Amino acid sequence: RKEVEQDPGPFNVPEGATVAFNCTYSNSASQSFFWYRQDCRKEPKLLMSVYSSGNEDGRFTAQLNRASQYISLLIRDSKLSDSATYLCVVNGGGGSYIPTFGRGTSLIVHP
Amino acid sequence: DAGVIQSPRHEVTEMGQEVTLRCKPISGHDYLFWYRQTMMRGLELLIYFNNNVPIDDSGMPEDRFSAKMPNASFSTLKIQPSEPRDSAVYFCASSLMGAQGANVLTFGAGSRLTVL
Numbered sequence: 001r002k003e004v005e006q007d008p009g010p011f012n013v014p015e016g017a018t019v020a021f022n023c024t025y026s027n028s029a030s031q032s033f034f035w036y037r038q039d040c041r042k043e044p045k046l047l048m049s050v051y052s053s054g055n056e057d058g059r060f061t062a063q064l065n066r067a068s069q070y071i072s073l074l075i076r077d078s079k080l081s082d083s084a085t086y087l088c089v090v091n092g093g094g095g096s097y098i099p100t101f102g103r104g105t106s107l108i109v110h111p
Numbered sequence: 112d113a114g115v116i117q118s119p120r121h122e123v124t125e126m127g128q129e130v131t132l133r134c135k136p137i138s139g140h141d142y143l144f145w146y147r148q149t150m151m152r153g154l155e156l157l158i159y160f161n162n163n164v165p166i167d168d169s170g171m172p173e174d175r176f177s178a179k180m181p182n183a184s185f186s187t188l189k190i191q192p193s194e195p196r197d198s199a200v201y202f203c204a205s206s207l208m209g210a211q212g213a214n215v216l217t218f219g220a221g222s223r224l225t226v227l
Contacts, residue, residue: 043218
């Protein structure tokens, strides 16, 4: 089983739609969790951290379910500019804080 | 801060040639990572350094790959000899370990390598 798994998509949604991505991780000792965004031919950039209590940043909501070992990202009122690949990142566990990246989920928002 | 700076941005070379990729991390960061990204394999961790010391190079594909970090402000990734299957985007990233092991990476713009 891969350490961090994501549905590669693509998710093809109209503007204004709500879309959700899930990510599962295998190391139950993992300590911290993030979502990164990567635009085409660009580097990954931090989108948001994921806290145990869940957190929101504008149209974006991230949640963590430790019992089921998954994290989620919800995007409301999708914009054309949200089109990108969203990477799930899990920081180690068992003394390792090295981030492991998922393969990413591709989102295409169309007019 | 200028962020993580990588050079060259693009490199096209012929099989068998030596390739050297360079990275300047963000000042004050104590971790430096080298990743490789391809369509087939996604983002792969090649090696990382902590305080200039290589910690884990288990992701380095084979002996043709080597990485150094002679000081806190510079790192290189060398491929010798290069092969067509090395064609990929190579990212350097740096970070400062935060509370509870939160390790948030800042990536450079990447070096796009094409080996003919």
